[in-house]
Structures are given as structure tokens and as C-alpha cells.
Amino acid sequence: MDAQKHLELEEKIVAMLKTVFDPEIPVDIYNLGLIYKIDLSDSGDLTVDMTMTAPTCPMADFIMEDARQKLESIDGIGSVTLNLVFEPEWTKDMMSEEAKLELGFL
DSSP states (O other): OOHHHHHHHHHHHHHHHTTOBOTTSSSBTTTTTOEEEEEEOTTSOEEEEEOOSSTTOTTHHHHHHHHHHHHHTSTTOOOEEEEEOOSSOOOGGGSOHHHHHHTTOO
């Protein structure tokens, strides 16, 4: 995969992650800072490390499945592996400025 195609796919991945929401929070998982790593191989296989706002998040399965289905729908993506991690522990400092404003933290 050439560098331009790789960059375009990474932009599509981020855009798609911005359509995934925790139903209890009106901010997408990308701007919440829940995405820790996006690794796109030259063959198009995707690995994403992500977390939840709390280890006991009751919507974790729903959010993970929503993200998986949306990422798998992107043309050019092969397999999708989502890793749920809790290191480092998520804090509200990981949110984008936009998310902090939306949720009243600014």
C-alpha cells in the first residue's frame, strides 16, 4: 500500500470512529480520548487499542461491536482487531477540547 493510500485509509478510520458513541455520553469515542492506538498494516489489516471511561462500562460490548462493524465497512480494510485495554487508565484529561466544552468541563 502506498503512503497516500495509507494516509487516506487512516483518515477514513478516524472519521468512522467519530461516528461511534457511548449512548450515555453525547461525544464520540475518538474525541472522548478512548482510542489509544490505530495500527494499519500495509496489507490493510487494522488493530485498534481502545478503552472505556470505566472498566465496568455497561455499554462496552455495544460500543466495541458498533466500532468493529463500522471499521469493517471501510473499503480497503482487511481484518479488524479491537483490543480493549485499561492501561493507561482513562481520565477526562484525554478528551479533546471540543469534548470538554460539550460536556461542560471548560
